[in-house]
Amino acid sequence: MDNHNENQKSKEQGKAAMNKMEIKDLAVFYGKFRAVTDIQMDIQTNKITAIIGPSGCGKSTLLRSFNRMNDLTPSARVEGQILLDGENINVPGVDVVDVRRRIGMVFQRPNPFPKSIYDNVAYGPRLYGVRRKNDLDEIVEKSLKQAALWEEVKDKLHQSGLSISGGQQQRLCIARALAVEPEVILMDEPASALDPISTLKIEELMQELKKEYSIVIVTHNMQQAARVSDYTAMMMLSKEGERSGTVIEFDDTKAIFTRPKDKRTEDYVTGRFG
Amino acid sequence: MTKYIHPLPQTHWLSRLRRAISHGDLPWKWIIIAASVLVMVLILAVGEMLWRESADARSTFGFGFLTPTLTPDWDPVNDEFQAWPFIYGTLLTSLTAIVLALPISVGIAIFMAELCPPWLRMPLNWLVELLAAIPSVVYGLWGIFVFLPTVVTPVAEGLFETFGTVPGLSVLFTGPVPVSGASRLAAAFILTIMIIPTITAVTRDVLLAIPTSQREAALALGATQWETIWQVLLPYGLSGILGAIILGLGRALGETMAVTMVIGNSIEGSASLLRPGYTMASIIANEFAEAVTKLHTQSLIEIGLVLFVLTLILNMVARFLVWSVARKTPQEARA
Amino acid sequence: MTAHTTAHQTNFQKLIEKNHASVSLRRKVTNAVMLSVTGLMTILALIPLFWIIGYVVYKGGQYINLDFFIHTPRPLGMEGGGVLNAIQGTLIISGLASLIAIPPAILAAFYAANNPNTPLGVVLRFSTDVLSGIPSIVIGLFAYAIIVKPMGHYSGFAGAVAMAMLMLPTIIRTTEEMLKLVPHTLREASLGLGAPEWKTSISVVLPAALNGIMTGILLSVARAAGETAPLLFTALGNERYDLGLIIQSGIAQKQGFFEILKRVFDQPVDSLPLTLWKYAQQPYPERIEQSWAAALVLMIVILLINIFTRLWVESRKRRLQG
Numbered sequence: 001m002d003n004h005n006e007n008q009k010s011k012e013q014g015k016a017a018m019n020k021m022e023i024k025d026l027a028v029f030y031g032k033f034r035a036v037t038d039i040q041m042d043i044q045t046n047k048i049t050a051i052i053g054p055s056g057c058g059k060s061t062l063l064r065s066f067n068r069m070n071d072l073t074p075s076a077r078v079e080g081q082i083l084l085d086g087e088n089i090n091v092p093g094v095d096v097v098d099v100r101r102r103i104g105m106v107f108q109r110p111n112p113f114p115k116s117i118y119d120n121v122a123y124g125p126r127l128y129g130v131r132r133k134n135d136l137d138e139i140v141e142k143s144l145k146q147a148a149l150w151e152e153v154k155d156k157l158h159q160s161g162l163s164i165s166g167g168q169q170q171r172l173c174i175a176r177a178l179a180v181e182p183e184v185i186l187m188d189e190p191a192s193a194l195d196p197i198s199t200l201k202i203e204e205l206m207q208e209l210k211k212e213y214s215i216v217i218v219t220h221n222m223q224q225a226a227r228v229s230d231y232t233a234m235m236m237l238s239k240e241g242e243r244s245g246t247v248i249e250f251d252d253t254k255a256i257f258t259r260p261k262d263k264r265t266e267d268y269v270t271g272r273f274g
Numbered sequence: 275m276t277k278y279i280h281p282l283p284q285t286h287w288l289s290r291l292r293r294a295i296s297h298g299d300l301p302w303k304w305i306i307i308a309a310s311v312l313v314m315v316l317i318l319a320v321g322e323m324l325w326r327e328s329a330d331a332r333s334t335f336g337f338g339f340l341t342p343t344l345t346p347d348w349d350p351v352n353d354e355f356q357a358w359p360f361i362y363g364t365l366l367t368s369l370t371a372i373v374l375a376l377p378i379s380v381g382i383a384i385f386m387a388e389l390c391p392p393w394l395r396m397p398l399n400w401l402v403e404l405l406a407a408i409p410s411v412v413y414g415l416w417g418i419f420v421f422l423p424t425v426v427t428p429v430a431e432g433l434f435e436t437f438g439t440v441p442g443l444s445v446l447f448t449g450p451v452p453v454s455g456a457s458r459l460a461a462a463f464i465l466t467i468m469i470i471p472t473i474t475a476v477t478r479d480v481l482l483a484i485p486t487s488q489r490e491a492a493l494a495l496g497a498t499q500w501e502t503i504w505q506v507l508l509p510y511g512l513s514g515i516l517g518a519i520i521l522g523l524g525r526a527l528g529e530t531m532a533v534t535m536v537i538g539n540s541i542e543g544s545a546s547l548l549r550p551g552y553t554m555a556s557i558i559a560n561e562f563a564e565a566v567t568k569l570h571t572q573s574l575i576e577i578g579l580v581l582f583v584l585t586l587i588l589n590m591v592a593r594f595l596v597w598s599v600a601r602k603t604p605q606e607a608r609a
Numbered sequence: 610m611t612a613h614t615t616a617h618q619t620n621f622q623k624l625i626e627k628n629h630a631s632v633s634l635r636r637k638v639t640n641a642v643m644l645s646v647t648g649l650m651t652i653l654a655l656i657p658l659f660w661i662i663g664y665v666v667y668k669g670g671q672y673i674n675l676d677f678f679i680h681t682p683r684p685l686g687m688e689g690g691g692v693l694n695a696i697q698g699t700l701i702i703s704g705l706a707s708l709i710a711i712p713p714a715i716l717a718a719f720y721a722a723n724n725p726n727t728p729l730g731v732v733l734r735f736s737t738d739v740l741s742g743i744p745s746i747v748i749g750l751f752a753y754a755i756i757v758k759p760m761g762h763y764s765g766f767a768g769a770v771a772m773a774m775l776m777l778p779t780i781i782r783t784t785e786e787m788l789k790l791v792p793h794t795l796r797e798a799s800l801g802l803g804a805p806e807w808k809t810s811i812s813v814v815l816p817a818a819l820n821g822i823m824t825g826i827l828l829s830v831a832r833a834a835g836e837t838a839p840l841l842f843t844a845l846g847n848e849r850y851d852l853g854l855i856i857q858s859g860i861a862q863k864q865g866f867f868e869i870l871k872r873v874f875d876q877p878v879d880s881l882p883l884t885l886w887k888y889a890q891q892p893y894p895e896r897i898e899q900s901w902a903a904a905l906v907l908m909i910v911i912l913l914i915n916i917f918t919r920l921w922v923e924s925r926k927r928r929l930q931g
């Protein structure tokens with residue numbers, strides 16, 4: 001009995017150590033409207049966690065609360081706990097700026113600044129006081145290499161970030177996020193505005209990145225979730241009442257796509273749903 | 275519908291005319307085109323009139339009329355005219371006003387576009403626009419009796435004491451400060467207040483036109499709100515803000531009544547900001563109705579021509595700059 | 610590669626650690642300070658607004674009385690007297706200027722709203738902007754050259770022409786905006802019934818946008834009513850102007866309507882801002898008192914028009930959205 005308990009305990013500790021983030025009882029409100037409700041999720045270290053579901057079910061809203069981006073929407077309110085390495089970041093006193101450095105974000109559409117490629121990547125490190133040119137050069141090169149963009153742009157680092165193709169711009173945005181060495185990367189449908197070849201490149205890149213980072217990706221593309229992720233959260237609007245989004249099933253990606261427990265998940269992944 | 279029989283064949287000119295009139299679209303089209311062309315014609319007519327009516331002044335004084343000089347010559351009795359003191363006065367007051375108005379206006383625009391709660395935005399907008407609705411003469415009246423004695427004179431005295439003897443700067447800050455406070459500095463201060471609404475409105479629109487994705491990109495990297503505004507938004511909207519500055523400059527150059535009332539209207543050699551002066555608009559306002567000789571009238575019209583050309587150029591540049599910001603936005607969306 | 614990367618990762622993290630306290634404090638302080646500065650700038654800019662309005666109400670309120678509105682100026686040194694001439698002048702100049710400016714402005718706005726991308730449409734928008742940027746004193750010179758000089762004397766008519774040129778761009782722009790708001794379906798419905806374009810424009814589109822257009826006209830009248838520079842050498846000013854007398858004597862002399870009308874517009878007239886300007890620069894206290902009163906009247910008219918039109922536009926917007 002004792003033994004068993006201890007086993008259990010160490011198992012839990014091991015599990016806790018593997019969890020980069022834990023989301024507990026999370027709900028997001030827009031004014032009085034409850035957009036997302038009752039979310040329980042663990043984001044594991046060095047894994048890719050996908051959030052899938054039909055459009056309008058609050059996937060992006062959920063993702064944006066992970067790095068407190070919902071603070072920017074005046075009417076939005078986030079309730080519940082978001083633990084990063086065991087520390088709740090969804091409390092008033094927390095240094096939001098530092099949270100956002102530790103949890104980077106890549107958006108739906110590439111949004112490079114209208115500055116040079118170099119300055120785009122160097123923007124973050126400069127914020128944190130990196131001023132020496134050698135340091136910056138190294139960070140820029142390393143980040144662009146990590147984002148698999150270095151070879152394509154190393155000769156035109158001082159051209160505008162807007163002068164490269166859409167797929168390259170998105171990888172530039174990834175490099176920009178990597179430059180501040182975050183621990184978690186949130187990706188909000190990072191390939192939805194891109195062509196298939198660029199999409200493939202981003203997916204390959206994610207497999208490389210997960211060796212060093214924990215990744216959460218929102219996607220409406222189930223095949224993409226099946227291809228790239230280790231864990232999948234299935235979100236859907238609750239049928240009754242306010243119609244707010246919630247996670248109806250969270251499991252191993254393989255399990256979600258081969259033997260879903262929830263009927264609605266099954267309908268969705270087999271295409272019987274919208 | 276009653277059918278009536280045409281006494282004339284359809285192709286006869288009279289029936290064609292009747293059709294055109296009863297149908298009426300052709301005349302309508304030409305009328306609205308004529309009205310549209312009228313606007314352009316008016317501008318050309320203003321330019322042509324100023325050019326023609328200043329012919330004698332231009333041929334008599336040539337380019338010397340406009341060139342900088344240390345001993346300004348404006349002598350209606352002996353028909354000697356030079357525009358430099360007025361050009362200098364206009365440039366000095368307008369540029370000072372821009373320098374003062376820019377940080378204030380950009381600050382307000384940032385506050386309105388990025389910081390203030392949504393319910394406050396509309397009332398603030400109104401108030402800033404009210405600042406633009408106050409008539410120029412009311413600014414002047416308030417300036418003479420309230421603003422000059424309480425604000426301008428003490429500030430001018432302070433500037434004189436601080437910079438009046440500093441080598442290099444003393445040219446701009448020579449005293450003595452007139453007792454009334456009427457000076458180029460007073461004009462610059464009043465102009466500052468008057469152009470704040472212009473610069474604020476354009477800058478605010480420029481900021482609001484910047485896609486949210488730019489703000490998100492910076493904030494997601496851990497930038498503070500100020501860093502986002504200062505390092506990302508302002509550079510992004512820079513050309514639009516330049517356009518705003520130039521529009522404000524255009525307004526300052528042409529502002530007449532308030533400036534005429536507070537600048538002291540004096541043609542003296544001093545280049546000082548603290549001394550009375552004249553601007554192009556205020557010399558026209560003061561002397562045109564009383565100008566007796568032909569050359570005097572023509573010289574004043576030539577000053578009007580300079581003012582017209584300056585504002586024309588500034589307007590074109592400003593429109594182009596504001597337009598170029600609007601164009602940048604879809605370029606990013608294309609990706 | 611991996612070793613290299615890890616080594617530098619720690620470097621960067623060390624750097625952030627090392628800088629963290631000082632850099633992050635500096636960043637936070639800068640953020641707080643600069644954000645408050647923008648709020649202070651806003652307050653700073655609103656100080657003159659309230660100062661001016663407050664002072665004009667205070668001063669003007671002391672000196673305003675009934676005489677101010679119903680008498681023409683008395684010679685200096687005599688008690689009483691008002692600025693009836695200037696009030697009448699402001700009204701007839703603004704009225705005539707509106708009559709001159711409104712028809713072409715609305716027609717041009719029709720062109721601009723329906724053909725925004727034709728070469729003439731682009732030129733029209735550009736020249737509207739340029740026209741609104743020409744200094745009003747230069748417009749005054751223009752009206753002097755085309756009207757005062759050929760006619761040989763200053764007149765209210767010349768002043769009205771100058772005012773009309775100032776009003777033109779504002780009316781074109783607001784009318785264009787309002788015309789664009791009229792739903793396309795309304796136009797198509799009329800055209801579909803076989804009504805010609807011009808009839809559709811005048812009897813369907815224009816009435817639908819009329820309230821908005823009136824707002825634009827009111828705003829431009831408010832702006833024009835406060836202008837002084839274009840009247841300096843066109844309307845010039847006339848202390849003995851009295852509309853009532855002109856009409857009475859015209860009727861007594863059995864003059865026709867148009868003859869009387871000609872006498873109304875064909876002589877120099879005053880306006881409130883013009884009077885304010887002249888009186889403010891005179892050394893006589895009673896004149897300065899009257900210029901404060903004139904400022905109060907001007908401000909009330911202009912503020913009322915502005916507030917009224919704002920409220921109206923807002924309520925309409927809300928209705929369209931809701």
